[in-house]
Amino acid sequence: MKQDNGLSTRELIIQLLKTNGELSARDLTEHLGITGMAVRRHIDALERDGLIEPRTVRQPMGRPTAVYSLTAQAEHYFPKKxxxxxxxxxxxxxxxxxxxxxxxxxxxxxxxxxxxxxxxxxxxxxxxxxxxxxxxxxxxxxxxxxxxxxxxxxxxxxxxxxxxxxxxxxxxxxxxxxxxxxxxxxxxxxxxxxxxxxxxxxxxxxxxxxxxxx
Known part of the structure; x- marks a missing residue:
């Protein structure tokens, strides 16, 4: 994804979830090119603010993975006409x-x-x-x-x-x-x-x- 440098990491995560529907922390790390720890901090803050919510997805192998999507509250970030x-x-x-x-x-x-x-x-x-x-x-x-x-x-x-x-x-x-x-x-x-x-x-x-x- 081509990133808009005018957007903060927080805004980029919201934009990514808007365009992709659901993404895991690993997906976000790959898209953003920052550390997993930094992504986790943003995820925690967005959850705390009620802008994203997790869903657990079971994997064929290994531990279940959490994927994140936007809440209805996050819609105010996007322009309405x-x-x-x-x-x-x-x-x-x-x-x-x-x-x-x-x-x-x-x-x-x-x-x-x-x-x-x-x-x-x-x-x-x-x-x-x-x-x-x-x-x-x-x-x-x-x-x-x-x-x-x-x-x-x-x-x-x-x-x-x-x-x-x-x-x-x-x-x-x-x-x-x-x-x-x-x-x-x-x-x-x-x-x-x-x-x-x-x-x-x-x-x-x-x-x-x-x-x-x-």
Whole structure:
């Protein structure tokens, strides 16, 4: 195998397992041209990190051999082009049914997400809701964090946007996210910085809604 010198040994092992399916420590040693002891150290570290898993293979002669394969967790090392497919499909939908249909699709997604997460917000104080929302967004890859400004105000920051390529073209995606946050939190939410508009992060200022007297 021709090795890319820009990759670390760890990354090369992951790449080899991706292209070969399963390999033993001896196989990896031969591919990489390093010592068996060095390969073993990397294997131990990759197992510990949950990126590879062993399987014992019985041999016609001699002791059984362990072969290694990637876990599902290792898939994040490989590029995915989901956004390109999504953009193509949204473009086709816009051509066939108009931009309004694309906007309605984002609205439906917002409603679906609200139904999915609304139970997590029930009977919670605003601070607990903001914490729960940050946790939800982290699970979805947004690298979110939050902080309390005072008793009634909070800031939520998202350092990553998994749908940034889509949001760059379809601003309604950002509008729907803002609406979703307002609905889930039951609070006033203002976005002051946006990744899709050239910002370094998405920043949301959250304020407790004032109770209006009857």
């Amino acid at each position: 989901y956004h390109a497919v999504a953009l193509d499909l949204l473009g086709e939908l816009a051509s066939e049914a108009g931009e309004g249909m694309v906007e309605r699709l984002f609205e439906r997604r917002k409603e679906t997400l609200f139904q999915k997460y609304a139970n997590a917000m029930e009977n919670k104080a605003l601070s607990e809701k903001v914490a729960a929302l940050a946790s939800i967004q982290n699970e979805n890859g947004y690298m979110a964090e939050w902080e309390q400004q005072n008793e009634d105000e909070y800031i939520l920051k998202e350092h990553n946007c998994p749908i940034s390529q889509i949001a760059n073209k379809y601003n309604h995606a950002c509008k729907c996210e803002l609406g979703l946050f307002e609905s889930l939190l039951g609070a006033d939410v203002v976005r002051t910085e946006c990744l899709a508009k050239g910002g370094k992060k998405c920043v949301y200022h959250i304020r407790k809604r004032k109770q209006h007297a009857d």
